[in-house]
Amino acid sequence: MSLSAFTSRYLPALEAEMQAVVTAPAPEVHDLYGYLRYHLGWIDEHFQPRRGRTGKRIRPVLCLLSCEACGGDWEQALPAAAAVELLHNFSLIHDDIEDHDATRRGRPTVWALWGVPQAINAGDALFILAHIALLRLSARGIPAETVTAALRIFDHACLRLTEGQFMDIRFEQEEEVSLEDYLSMIEGKTAALLSAACELGALVAGVPPDQQERLRAFGRHLGLAFQIQDDILGIWGDPEKTGKPVGSDLRSRKKTLPILHGLRHDPALRALLAQPTLxxxxxxxxxxxxxxxxxxxxxxxxxxxxxxxxxxxxKAADLRPPAAPALHDLTLSLMGRTR
Amino acid sequence: MSLSAFTSRYLPALEAEMQAVVTAPAPEVHDLYGYLRYHLGWIDEHFQPRRGRTGKRIRPVLCLLSCEACGGDWEQALPAAAAVELLHNFSLIHDDIEDHDATRRGRPTVWALWGVPQAINAGDALFILAHIALLRLSARGIPAETVTAALRIFDHACLRLTEGQFMDIRFEQEEEVSLEDYLSMIEGKTAALLSAACELGALVAGVPPDQQERLRAFGRHLGLAFQIQDDILGIWGDPEKTGKPVGSDLRSRKKTLPILHGLRHDPALRALLAQPTLxxxxxxxxxxxxxxxxxxxxxxxxxxxxxxxxxxxxKAADLRPPAAPALHDLTLSLMGRTR
Structure with missing residues (x-):
């Protein structure tokens, strides 16, 4: 069974799980949920249904594949998969405000359409809806001890994510950023959530702690590689594919891995990037x-x-087919590799 | 035992519980936690220790009194009390950004000192730390089923709080706000958290659902009264005591209860407040x-x-002394009444 076959099976159920959580409970907050449903790609800015790009949903797919590869029932992990994707989207809404990014996936961002105050509220609402999504594990027969364990994993990832975002913003004002600080930042900003996605899948499958730990480590390395790959695309990516101009991260003077390496090894680059306009x-x-x-x-x-x-x-985790080879394929495909 | 005797007993333990949660786990995020500790009143803007106004801590005191009045051990409820207070403070950090308020409790707000992007991150961090605080119920011997029940109550209050904040911001742009919409807004913005504080105290005490429901209803009515009283002080409050100018809410054209009543009953007031400068x-x-x-x-x-x-x-809940009379006194004191 191919990776795309898994994805085709998972995505409708995942979208349904998320839609069940992100639904206005009363007419007076209809618009708040409208902002969220717009951001999630389900409706347009006039709140009319649309079918379009919703983002790649990599994190929930990792969660569900991890659960199956550990011998679990993927449908039981749907609340965790939904929680992870909603949390990712919460962070995008707030990041777009902080980075002053007016477009995402070819559409105006929430703050660009409805203003900063309501975009802060929309992010806050999605943050809490991600928690509410995770609590739905109980309704799928997961014992309370496992639900509290899932919340601990999830909350820790939330915290690391926010800490990573804090470091990322701080780096913009700093002259020197060490490689250690950069790695600590991407551990939080990217690796924590991919890592939690895989660990939660294993937890729901009910495997022993050492196996959960392997899935956690897998997700962490995948997250770190994913972010570094993203850093490379931020300079050398094809504008047609990334939707960003050539050398995008250089223009915005981001402190990404290749740029930090370059600044350390080439004083002339430092002088070049210190110019007021590029x-x-x-x-x-x-x-x-x-x-x-x-x-x-x-x-x-x-x-x-x-x-x-x-x-x-x-490999060391010795996971079950057909989900295990699909995880392997997903890992390679994230790097644009096929083998 | 007087209300102030309860407060004196609770507060040191409460602050210790909150401080244990709001502590930087690593040097690279020291400043992020510094923003939070500053906001909570423990340190000054140079991150030096201070003793000063920390806010009234009404919500956690209500939680701990409710627990004791239901026959529970208040120390077991400390994680819930800390969670409720941290959540309240999260909402203040984000509200100050949204309302563009540069001072709170006589000090500059987080965004005024460290900028909007980092203030958004600080609020997000406190939001998640509030959840982490609540999960510490497990460490006090509370069973997992009760912990997940507490999380459900807490998450619902978080959501209502954010929905209330959304409505409040939206009302600023609306010509007409109905009394029903106003009440729905304060149910979320103020009553939901006071209500959850009391309900969580009862839950930890282990009383039956109908008694938990009474505490919840008590907190709700208290919260609604508290907000309406705040609306009255926003116009008629003594500037010496409120720290705000006379008629503060009129100046900022807030849609509070007395103003909504006035607009409905006096067309001349509507014309007056429609003037470009007041x-x-x-x-x-x-x-x-x-x-x-x-x-x-x-x-x-x-x-x-x-x-x-x-x-x-x-009265109907028939709670235990000495905490029950202290809850009664707290209710009256919030209204500036003594009997």
Missing amino acids: GEEEIGQAIQRLEAAGSRAFAEEQARRHIDQALAVL | GEEEIGQAIQRLEAAGSRAFAEEQARRHIDQALAVL
Whole structure:
């Protein structure tokens, strides 16, 4: 059974689970839920139904595959999968305000349409709805002890996510960011939630703690590789595919892994990026300098190492087919690799 | 045992419980927790220890008194009391951004000191720490089934709180706000959390559902009365005591209960408040018109009715001394009454 066959089976049930949670309980808050349903890709800005890009739903798919690969019933893990995806989307709503990003997935962001105050409230509502989604594990027959264990895993990931976002914003104002601080930031901002997604799947499947720990470690390495790959695409990505201009992260002076490497190894790059405005020419020069300093190769090597570690943990976990090979394929596909 | 004797006993343990949760786990996020500890009143803006106003801690005191009055051990309810107070403070951090309020309790607000993006992150962190605080019920020997029940009550209150905040912001742009919508807004924004505080105390004490329901109803009426009283003080409060100018809510054109009553009964007030700028003279005229329209008396009557209902439920619950009379005193003291 292929990865896409799993995804086709999971997604309708996942969307239904999320829709059941993100539904206005009363007419006077209809619009608040409208902002959320818009952000989740179900309706347009006039609150009319639409079918379009909803995001890749990678995190919930990881959660459900992890559950099945551990011998569990994936439908029992649907509340956890929904919670993880809703939490991810909460963080996007608040991040878009913080980064002043006016578009996402080709559409205006929530704050751009309805203002910052209501976008803060929309994010807060989605944050709590993610928790309410997770509590629905009880309705699927999961014992209370397991539900509280799931909440502990989930809350810890929420906290690390927010801490990572705090560090990311702080780095924008700092001259020097160490590689250690960068890694700590992406551990929180990206790896914590992918890691929790896999661990929750294993928890619901009821495997012993050491196996849960393997799934957690798998998700963590996958998350780190995923973020570093995203950093690479933020400079060298195809604008057609990323929807962002060439050298996007250089323009916004983000402190991503290849840029931190370049700044450390090439003083001329530092001077170049310190200029008040960066035009096409400066961006082109900066990309050349990064290549020459080996910054792209360095980042690619780091991503590859985490992928290799993820695959090694996956092998050690000795998971069940057909979900186990699908997890393997998902890992490779996230890196744009096929084998 | 007097109310103040209870408060003196509770507060040190409550602050210790909150401090245990709001502590930086690693140096790279030290400042994020610094923002929270500043907001909670424990440190100054240079992160140096201070002793000062921390807010009244009404919600956790209600939670602990409810637990004791139901025959429970108040120390077992400390995680719930801490959670309720942390959640209240999360909402203040985000509300201050949304309302563009630069001071609170005589000090600069978090966004005024550290900017909007980091204030959003600080609020998000406190939101999740409130949940982590509640999960500490397990460490005090509360069974997992009760912990998940507590989370359900708490999450529902969180959601109602955010919905109330959404409505409050929306009302600013609306010409007409009905009394029903106003009541729905304060049910969420104020009553939901006071109600949850009392219900959680009863839940931890282990009383039957009908008794939990009485405590919930008590907290709800108290919350509604508390908000209406706050609305009255927002116009007629002593600037020395409230720290706000005379007629504060009129200046900011808030849609509070007395103002909604006045707008409905006096067309001249509507014209007055529609003026582009409101000076001392217009504020004075508006206050006179509100008095003449009976808007103050109307609001006072509404607050009194909810207080009477709160006291009636308290009586019907037949709670234990000495905590029961302290709850009675707290109810009266919130209204500035002594009997």
